[in-house]
Every structure is written in structure tokens, then in C-alpha cells.
Amino acid sequence: MSDDPNYVHAHGHAHGHESHGHHKFDPANVARLESAERLAWLRPAELLAHVGVRAGMLLADVGCGSGFFTRPAAAIVGPQGHVFGMDPSAEMLQACRERGVPYNVELLQSGESVLPLADASVQFVFLGFVLHEAASRSAFSAELRRILKPGGRLASVDWVPQHEEHGPPTAHRILEADAVAVFARAGFVDVRCERWTESHYVVTGGV
Ligand SMILES: C[S@@+](CC[C@H](N)C(=O)[O-])C[C@H]1O[C@@H](n2cnc3c(N)ncnc32)[C@H](O)[C@@H]1O
Numbered sequence: 001m002s003d004d005p006n007y008v009h010a011h012g013h014a015h016g017h018e019s020h021g022h023h024k025f026d027p028a029n030v031a032r033l034e035s036a037e038r039l040a041w042l043r044p045a046e047l048l049a050h051v052g053v054r055a056g057m058l059l060a061d062v063g064c065g066s067g068f069f070t071r072p073a074a075a076i077v078g079p080q081g082h083v084f085g086m087d088p089s090a091e092m093l094q095a096c097r098e099r100g101v102p103y104n105v106e107l108l109q110s111g112e113s114v115l116p117l118a119d120a121s122v123q124f125v126f127l128g129f130v131l132h133e134a135a136s137r138s139a140f141s142a143e144l145r146r147i148l149k150p151g152g153r154l155a156s157v158d159w160v161p162q163h164e165e166h167g168p169p170t171a172h173r174i175l176e177a178d179a180v181a182v183f184a185r186a187g188f189v190d191v192r193c194e195r196w197t198e199s200h201y202v203v204t205g206g207v
Helices: 027-033 036-042 044-050 070-077 090-098 137-147 176-185
Strands: 058-062 082-087 105-109 122-128 148-159 189-195 200-206
Touching: 027 090, 036 044, 044 070, 058 070, 070 082, 070 105, 082 090, 090 105, 122 137, 137 148, 137 176, 148 176, 176 189, 176 200
Parallel strands: 058 082, 058 122, 082 105, 122 148
Antiparallel strands: 148 200, 189 200
16 A cells, blocks of 8 residues: 555545556566567567667666566666666565566665655666556656656656557556656656557657
């Protein structure tokens, strides 16, 4: 549970003005995140390179889960770079550990909208299917901005709100325009959105 006043219970009962139908990923379904189909569909290494992840960067993979994006990010940033994989779920972090943690990755447990990093500590913040789970989008996006160095970049990939067999229910998904607005309101600049697949979009922005 969260002490965030905007916390929304798993059954969808909202408190506070910022009510979203968010729900948390069930760690029991972690195998779904690591399926060959998902890898082929999302092409994580290609996506990370496309949004500007480069060798030598310090990167935060916020809501890293089992490490689906953490491992390819670690391969791209290489020996001169570093990846902080963060997640509030101890079970997800354990699932990530079980899959092997690359030498340049540090796993850290985070709070709901509290990241255990100093101000201006990374050049890139990556979110893989996390924004729709955040209890308070405003507090969460402000926290992401806080940990970015000047000139840093953010990318957030998430589900297009449409009904389909895979992924979270339509009501829990975020419209592209709303995702853009969340980051723009938090002070990110140059915020734009593009489709990555027919079911996924990626929002990028800078500080
Ligand atoms: C659908 S999973 C995606 C995991 C991974 N990024 C991927 O794409 O495979 C969403 C993850 O976000 C995490 N999460 C939920 N709320 C969060 C928050 N406020 N801050 C950071 N991570 C959060 C969950 O624990 C879960 O591991």
C-alpha cells in the first residue's frame, strides 16, 4: 500500500483528485514479461538505441521489473556507463536478480514516487510500462525530472489504449496525449510521442 493521497486501490476505488484506474503488475506473471514473443514484438535493444541510449551513459531503468530493458540497456551503456534498475517491488527485483545482473547494473528498491538517487544523477531515465502503474503521475514525473542531469533525456514506452488480448485492460492505459501532458506539466521540454508498434507508443522528452 502507499501513503500517497492519490493512491488508487487495486479494485479501482480512487482517493484524491488524480484518480486513475492504475493497477500494479502481478509478480506471479513475471514470465510474461520475459517471453520470446514480447522480445520479438518490442525489440528492446532497438527501442533503447532509437530513443537515444548511448555508450557511457548513466541510466535509470525506473520500474525495471525482471530486467527486460535493464539488460539491453546495460549492454548499450557498456563499461563506461552504469544502469540503476529500480522497482518498488521486492519480488520483481528478486526476479531480476534470478535472471542475472550485468556487471554495470545496480538494483535498488524505490518508493512509490521516491527514487533512491541524488538530484541530477543520471543522463537518461527509461520507463517500460510503468507510467500507467504510478499512483500519482505528477509526483512520479517530478521525481523523474529531479534525478536527471541538465540536458538529460527521458523515454516512456506504454500501451496504446485499445482493447486487445495482451496487456492491461483498456481503462488502465494512458492516452498518448495524456502521457505527453504528464511530462510537459512536470517541466520536461521537447516532449513528443511516436508509435513503436501497433500497440505501443513511446514518449520522449528532455530537461
Ligand atoms: C508491467 S511491469 C514492467 C517491467 C519492465 N519495465 C518491463 O517492461 O518488462 C511494471 C513495473 O513497474 C513497477 N512499478 C509500479 N509502480 C511503480 C512506481 N511508482 N515506481 C517505479 N516502478 C513501479 C512494478 O513493480 C513493475 O515491476
